[in-house]
Amino acid sequence: MKKTVAMTAMVLAMTAAAGAQAQQITGAGATFPAPVYTKWGEAAKAAIGLELNYQAIGSGGGQNQILQRTVDFGASDAPMAADKLDSGKLLQFPTVMGAVVVIVNIPGVESNQLKISGAVLAEIYAGKITKWNDPKIVEMNKGVTLPSLAIAPVYRADGSGTTFVFASYLSAVSHDWKDKVGAATSVKWPAGAGAKGNDGVSATVRNTKGGIGYVEYAFASQNKLTTVELRNKAGHFVKPEMATFSAAAASGDWAKAQNFAVDLIDRDCATCWPIVSATFIELPKDPKDAARSLNVIKFFDWAYKSGSAMATSLEYIPLPEAVQTAVRAAWHAQIMGPDGKPVY
Amino acid sequence: MSQAITKRPSNRGDAIFAGLARLSGLLVLVLMGGIIVVLFLGGLPAFKQFGAGFLISDDWDPVQNSFGALVPVFGTIVTAVLALIMAVPLAFGIAFYLTELAPLWFRRPVGTAIELLAAVPSIIYGMWGFFVIVPIMAEYVQPFVIDSVGELPWIGAFFQGPPFGTGILTAAMVLAVMIIPFIAATMRDVFDTVPLVFKESAYGLGCTTWEVMRSIVIPYTRVSVVGGIILGLGRALGETMAVTFVIGNTNRIATTIFGPGNTIASLVALEFPESETGSLKLSSLLALGFLLFVISFIVLAISRMLLKPGAKA
Numbered sequence: 001m002k003k004t005v006a007m008t009a010m011v012l013a014m015t016a017a018a019g020a021q022a023q024q025i026t027g028a029g030a031t032f033p034a035p036v037y038t039k040w041g042e043a044a045k046a047a048i049g050l051e052l053n054y055q056a057i058g059s060g061g062g063q064n065q066i067l068q069r070t071v072d073f074g075a076s077d078a079p080m081a082a083d084k085l086d087s088g089k090l091l092q093f094p095t096v097m098g099a100v101v102v103i104v105n106i107p108g109v110e111s112n113q114l115k116i117s118g119a120v121l122a123e124i125y126a127g128k129i130t131k132w133n134d135p136k137i138v139e140m141n142k143g144v145t146l147p148s149l150a151i152a153p154v155y156r157a158d159g160s161g162t163t164f165v166f167a168s169y170l171s172a173v174s175h176d177w178k179d180k181v182g183a184a185t186s187v188k189w190p191a192g193a194g195a196k197g198n199d200g201v202s203a204t205v206r207n208t209k210g211g212i213g214y215v216e217y218a219f220a221s222q223n224k225l226t227t228v229e230l231r232n233k234a235g236h237f238v239k240p241e242m243a244t245f246s247a248a249a250a251s252g253d254w255a256k257a258q259n260f261a262v263d264l265i266d267r268d269c270a271t272c273w274p275i276v277s278a279t280f281i282e283l284p285k286d287p288k289d290a291a292r293s294l295n296v297i298k299f300f301d302w303a304y305k306s307g308s309a310m311a312t313s314l315e316y317i318p319l320p321e322a323v324q325t326a327v328r329a330a331w332h333a334q335i336m337g338p339d340g341k342p343v344y
Numbered sequence: 345m346s347q348a349i350t351k352r353p354s355n356r357g358d359a360i361f362a363g364l365a366r367l368s369g370l371l372v373l374v375l376m377g378g379i380i381v382v383l384f385l386g387g388l389p390a391f392k393q394f395g396a397g398f399l400i401s402d403d404w405d406p407v408q409n410s411f412g413a414l415v416p417v418f419g420t421i422v423t424a425v426l427a428l429i430m431a432v433p434l435a436f437g438i439a440f441y442l443t444e445l446a447p448l449w450f451r452r453p454v455g456t457a458i459e460l461l462a463a464v465p466s467i468i469y470g471m472w473g474f475f476v477i478v479p480i481m482a483e484y485v486q487p488f489v490i491d492s493v494g495e496l497p498w499i500g501a502f503f504q505g506p507p508f509g510t511g512i513l514t515a516a517m518v519l520a521v522m523i524i525p526f527i528a529a530t531m532r533d534v535f536d537t538v539p540l541v542f543k544e545s546a547y548g549l550g551c552t553t554w555e556v557m558r559s560i561v562i563p564y565t566r567v568s569v570v571g572g573i574i575l576g577l578g579r580a581l582g583e584t585m586a587v588t589f590v591i592g593n594t595n596r597i598a599t600t601i602f603g604p605g606n607t608i609a610s611l612v613a614l615e616f617p618e619s620e621t622g623s624l625k626l627s628s629l630l631a632l633g634f635l636l637f638v639i640s641f642i643v644l645a646i647s648r649m650l651l652k653p654g655a656k657a
Contacts, residue, residue, distance in 0.1 A: 058618045059618060060617060060619055063620060067621070068621075151506065157588070157614050158614040158615070158618070159615050159619070185406070186614075186615060187406060187407050188406070188408075189595075192594070193592035194592060194604070194614075196589065200474075203474065203475075204478075204510065207483070207509050208506065209482075210506055
């Protein structure tokens, strides 16, 4: 009998607790920032009592869901087109930035030993340079012994924001690539083989002698993959590391960017890593439930204020202070509740 | 059967049961029709846009919004057929051994193991293929073949290129392992249904084990054996996860035996999450699903035709 009472009390207490923290917000979309959103979600639950339910279903899926308003916010790696944002009555803002790095598997070549220019990288992925001892690669790598090994380009087989960023870079550095292939979450690859996810790409590169692939930086650093140095627009070879990523992030012209869709690819600065990109959130400008919308804003406001260290620990680059301020201003100016008053 | 039931209207339970049974039967038809209609309607914009060209175009370019079904259809059929070529003789050998040759005490554990293999989720086969078979292919098999056979004139061209480990051949191998338990289990069960009298008579006439198998068991069970093979083929055609892991996911027609390719199911699974509602890409994916349905239907129809003369006996 006592036991039953105790059990009932416990169940009641748990229900009450659940009721008290029923401040749940839901989001869906991009897989690239999913680790940091999850970490922020856990921390925010303890700090401000907001529970985030984030489903990493892919950027395209996230955009669909927020257009249909089945979630509180959508997330996408590629910025949404301006006309689509307008017709869907969505406000878009960035959360963090990330870098894409190039990994290789060449016997005898260590991390950051190999140097490649963007143009050569584009030719490799176009299937025009097929051997690692091609004169164009040897020329940039005096002192590195390169074997006569077939180059095996590996790409993401699943549609992904990482592919969008990488293909955007190849389009920026090669006219040929821009004309023939272009950039999207999946493209028509002229050569190579596909693998699923960052882990699939890295495992395929590791398995394939002569393999080359592209992954998010966090993935490469956590798994100690063999990265390469890239030549940036200013003509310098740069290592993939936090300093060069941050330089690229800081070089972006945020003030001029429409809908915060800033272009951080191939910036013209001496220390910039050339493949850096922001990831975005889409939030309805006309929320039906102002309280829920406010909770989403509160969550990201808190993440801007207190989440930078967590983002950095996961190898993401936090937003510059000035951009955060601009985003807050946009929240206030553009998101109106059903009563016509600003939500934030 | 329903006539027999209507003759006894007083029995309400039977009537209700007959009604429910009829409903269940109808439900299958409705579901089936519903799926076909949804896939067809979803794929209609793609069919309209590309016309018959959708079937023969090898283009899959999400940037230019130009889609064709040739590469995934080719990959689907080639991997499934290659898998069958590898799996059928092995499965036959297993069933033959288990029903005719193996000692009695040994049959049960091996039989159970085969049934267990059939129950392994496909993702497990995919991981096994990716982490075990692919490295072996990439590390030993493919470099060896590329360096030896690949240097030969004429036929060398079929054995060249970088040794990814993944590709159509690897996918077919993993598929073969996946469908062997299905085919072997079916064959074993039907081989066991052959009346002992038939076999004993043949043995009495001085037939060898193989002659009994060829002249008594196989003719007697032909329909069910083909049925088991079709079951395996059906699984191979629609398999998604295991293939995605090992096929190399490339929307080009492979020109070498190790070349990467794609199948319908794999392509749909990979591209679906990044397809926007109302886009031509989503419509093309649904059209591919419809085509897979059609292919499965054709396979079924062919198997029925193959079975016709035997079915009468």
